[in-house]
Amino acid sequence: MADTLKTLTCPACGKPMEKIFIPSQGINLDICTQGCGGIYFDNREFDNFDEQHEDISKILEKIDKTKFESVDTTKERICPNCGAKMVKNSTSIHQRIEVDDCYVCGGKFLDNEELQKIRAEYANNEERSADVLKYVYNTVGTELSELDRKNAEAVQKRDLAQKLFYKVMGL
Ligand SMILES: [Zn+2]
Ligand SMILES: [Zn+2]
Incomplete structure (x- = not known):
């Protein structure tokens, strides 16, 4: 999906977001430099920034050591790209970080410092x-051994x- 050139409105604080070109990935990101420090990623752009080996120095230049407005992270957000309601999703099974995803256009919004937290996870x-x-194996594994135990009990009772x-019957 192509980067849009229109200025996006920050879904968290309502300020206009700044387009920042990231040369290492060849991507334009929208960052709320005048407001809350949130970052909006177009469809699939986030995949280029979420792993530790991926360069985010250009983003950090813009947001590191800057005091941003605090926002209510629990509030529902509207996708600044397409206007759809965004959905909150945890980034891992630990459920420590919640990001806002747009299921219509694939956009993703991260509050200030969430990118660093996700990469640290x-x-x-x-x-x-x-x-x-x-996690899945641990959970399913426990349930399976519980089933085995009940099975063994049932066999014993039947005997x-x-x-x-x-x-x-006197047999
Ligand atoms: Zn903002
Ligand atoms: Zn959208």
């Missing part, structure tokens, strides 16, 4: 997925019932 997407898998039946 895992070194790369392999680690992020591995953690999800581990007992059978013995009792034979005894009562």
